[in-house]
Amino acid sequence: MLNAIHHVALIASDYERSKRFYSETLGLPIIREVWREARRSWKCDLQVGSSQIELFSFPEAPPRPSWPEACGLRHLAFEVDRLDPIIQRLDDAGVTVEPVRIDEHTGRRFTFFADPDGLPLELYER
Incomplete structure (x- = not known):
């Protein structure tokens, strides 16, 4: 297991x-x-x-392609208690963050950004 x-x-x-x-x-x-x-x-x-x-x-x-989306690992998601403070921290560091969206199945808020190599990363609110 x-x-x-x-x-x-x-x-x-x-x-x-x-x-x-x-x-x-x-x-x-x-x-x-x-x-x-x-x-x-x-x-x-x-x-x-x-x-x-x-x-x-x-x-x-x-290099490994991230865009357009390729087969394999799609993204890495981090669970957070609250999106807004993390988004502000990323904004302050000059990291581009996509607009917050709502997961249509869970009602949870989430957003995406990228690491320095363009790897898609997700923040998913608990």
């Missing part, structure tokens, strides 16, 4: 920029950061509730 999502792994085109985005702009605590010499790659584990984001740097990683 599957209990929970342990982590989601992301590869950044600019590791330091993405690490700042996830840790400072989004406010995710860094659990650990390690340099993996054999792969010439950084790995940063960030806490998201009881789950984690593993942020990697790999030299010369090819």
Whole structure:
């Protein structure tokens, strides 16, 4: 039986920029950061509730299309207590946030924005 999502792994085109985005702009605590010499790659584990984001740097990683939507992972969604303070924090950091929408099935508010590599991210109000 599957209990929970342990982590989601992301590869950044600019590791330091993405690490700042996830840790400072989004406010995710860094659990650990390690340099993996054999792969010439950084790995940063960030806490998201009881789950984690593993942020990697790999030299010369090819871009992955996000637009138009391609098969595979569509987006990463974060549950939040209230959208408005997070949207304000993103606006203050210069991050473009789409207009808030209402989930027609649950009545919950949600919105989308993108990380520095264009990965679609969602905020979903509890």
